[in-house]
Amino acid sequence: MNEETHARRKLLDRIREDRLVTRRDYLRMLVTVSGGLLAGTAAVASGIFRRHGDGPAPAKKVADAVAPGESFTFSYPGEDDPAIGVRLADGSLVAYSSVCTHLACAVLWIKDSGNLECPCHDGVFDVGSGEVLAGPPPRPLPRIRLDERSDGIYATGVTL
Ligand code: FES
CATH class of the missing domain: 1.20.5 (Single alpha-helices involved in coiled-coils or other helix-helix interfaces)
Known part of the structure; x- marks a missing residue:
């Protein structure tokens, strides 16, 4: 070679x-x-x-008196978990995580339409159930259980 x-x-x-x-x-x-x-x-x-765990969480006072048709914002269960509550026209109270299930923009109560709406991509949620009515959000809003007591409104847990 x-x-x-x-x-x-x-x-x-x-x-x-x-x-x-x-x-x-x-x-x-x-x-x-x-x-x-x-x-x-x-x-x-x-x-x-998941930001909002399912199940009970320590009760936390989140509002005083709220008039029918009005909303209030709070943090629950953690300080970094924004939420929104609404007293409906029939007097009942509902509350949800205000983090849109699409891309996490803030969900707002729109009194005129009677829905929770996300301005980012026109997501619409039913205020009575948190279910998606329109737009791209893939899941309903996590629901926060409320308990109305003599000294105010308390959040008592989260239901996914
Ligand atoms: S972030 Fe809410 S619809 Fe897109």
Whole structure:
């Protein structure tokens, strides 16, 4: 074997080795990304990213007196969980997370339409149930249970 053929063979061997390393790296990256996606999917499915947990939470006074047709805002269950309450025309009270289930804009009480509305993409929620009436939101608003006591209105839990 002459020197030129030997050098050429060595070069081809190096190129082959480089390809193997590249494939190995590609497979390692594929496994890492797949594992990350699997872990993320499991975390979302288990609900650990929910801002409003389902179930009872410590009672918290959120308002004093509210007239029919009027709304009030508060934070519940945590200080970073904005919520909105409305006293309906029949005197009953309802409250929901005010974080839109589409892209998390603030939901507002629109007295004229009688609905909760999100101005970002025209999402509309039924004030009586929190269900989506129109627009892109994929889920109803989480409902906050209220209890009217002699000294004011208390939030007592969240229902998803
Ligand atoms: S963020 Fe509310 S409709 Fe898009």
